[in-house]
Amino acid sequence: MDLSWTEEDKAFRAEVRKYLEANAPKDLPEDETANFEARRQWQKKLAEDGWVAIHWPEEFGGRGASLLQTVIYNEEYTRARAPLLVNSLGVGLLGPTLMAHGNDEQKQRYLKKVLSAEEIWCQGFSEPNAGSDLAAIQTRAELDGDEYVLNGQKIWTSYGKYADWMFALVRTDPSAPKHQGISYLLVDMHSPGVEARPLKEITGDSLFAEVFFSDVRVPKANLVGEQNDGWRIAMTTLGFERGAGGLAQSVRLRNSVLDLIGDAQQVRRNGWTAFDDPLSRNKIGKWLVEIEVYRYTTLRAISALVHGGSPGPEASINKIFWSEWHKSFTEDAMDILGPLGRVTTDESGNIDSQRWVREYLFARAGTIYAGTSEIQRNIIAERVLGLPKEPRGDTKTEKAGER
């Protein structure tokens, strides 16, 4: 056991930090569309300087960076509070999938424009009747000559209204067992018959969309891998990204605690500041402690990955930890900030209460998306602890198919 960084690691960290300090935009526009465009420009700049997806091979625009360097980069990126990548789904999920399973034409055609954010990607996995049970997807793709004809609906599609492309799971063989009749397809969102309708979330924002397909024609060349092999393709590329992102997530969440410490000093309650109140201090101390423990667990997971292990079902522990942490932390933040923490008009005194209300509400999504906490606990219990499965109602299934 040795948790020290090498001199090389330290030098790389310093290089990243210097670049981000000099270049990361500080104040982005509030307006949603303007904000999106500003972030698109930022990603373009990053790509020109070779600082997006540094772990990708050089031929696709990366630096061929090691996993550990990628972890350091992600951590520094978050520490600098640089804006979220506007094409994060393309960079994080589509790119690795294409590199692992796409053909040469697909790699040449798509990857560079993923990095430069010239083409924005969304993910077409979830459907109204396929949430936790993702393999229950019903969107149908029927081959007609050299084209698939798509009919169906996707939902909870982040960036759906901005996206130029969608990577989608579609059913190509309805007669096969449910995991075996699925294909991985790239869909041009500007095709006739595609309609993206924004959904309004409990935050009042519209980060998600519903996407409807009516006889949408998709060239057969847009199939990734083999027809009916889409489930395996979708599953194999999720783990690496989760592993490399954990440390950055710990920095992001710790930043929230530091922000709360700042705001708690601005709020007066019971004759002293919220930060001086022993009960509040106990709560803030708790969340500092737990996010630090989360950091240690991510270091342990990264160490396993670096030394040849796979993230495996242990990634589920990571997901539960940070998402449940975030939900409970924001609950305490609201308690600590009191009535002023609930104000949603622009002028709310010394604290950014709009932000706390949004974070409090948005944290409710974390335990739902990318596999609910309940599904993650099933995965841990069955695949790590080896407990028996519950009887199932879908007898056609040959193996567990939860996300």
Next chain:
Amino acid sequence: MMDFRPNEDQIQLQKAAADFLSKESTKEVVFAAFDGQDGDSPELYKKMADLGWLALAVPEDKGGLGMGLVEQAVLLEQLGYYAAPGAFFTNACISIPALLALGANDEASAVLDGGKKVAFVIDPEFVIDGHLADSFLVTVNGRVRLIGGSDVEVKPLETIDGTRRAASVEFSEQAGEDLGDVHAVESVVDAATAILCAEMVGGMQKSLDMVLDYVKVRTQFGRPIGSFQSIKHRLADMLLKTEASRSAAYYAAWANQSGADDAALSASVAKAYVSDAAPWVTGQSIQLHGGIGFTWEHEAHLYFKRATMNAALLGDVAFHRERALTLTTSDRSEAASGGGGRSRG
């Protein structure tokens, strides 16, 4: 090079410790100590001393095996797993390194060969293992003194954990010998705090293992109870808290061993987290075993009681949360010993 995995030597140590303790710290030995006069097992203590375990992390030139805190954590995790009774932790992890830090090498060597026991006094009203000690390290006006047992009035205290008892002590502030400034032992206390967390992890792991075995074979409503989601989800949470505690304990052991900037913070982080998690995990073991888990003869309560005891030692949850917050928000040197007016004892 970033590597959280135990190395080959650490794996061998873990195996050797598990092998020894599975034979020597059996359920019978632990229950006998629990029900006995003083909660101790002198035979077990003697054997561990003979193996050199008391001196595991002592430098070779001071008569030890020259290993580090991470190895000590590996060993103590196994002692926790087998609920080993007696004063091993306090002597190996606090008194010996404290005596060495104060330059009392002769006193230290008398302890590390198993001949003598020393208790480290934080709060005179509750001195862990004080009833078994031959002499006492006490702090008077910022100075550490070593006082022989004959100069100390010792009143044994039975505790919730029959295998980890205590004493209240009274002594004259002029008694004994001045060994040096208390600052010399502050890092010792942080290191011991990390190691105590490793011991607690051992108890959590044992509780989890016992429950896992049980829910796979216990059948109700025609199914193993481990197939019910309510049980599975509880076990998933037990695993999460156990593994997170393990990460925290070993991170803190490493940080204190290597003198990292966050050594003090990591010890408080680990103790605050594990002191919360260990009673919960070991308590869930009682719950999931059902009625049998509430009986004296089942081991589940041993681990619950040990976790409850340990949670209050070397600073409780509230103390270490406050200290973590203080270390994060104010100047390190001022904050290192602080707990916002809370007491570690």
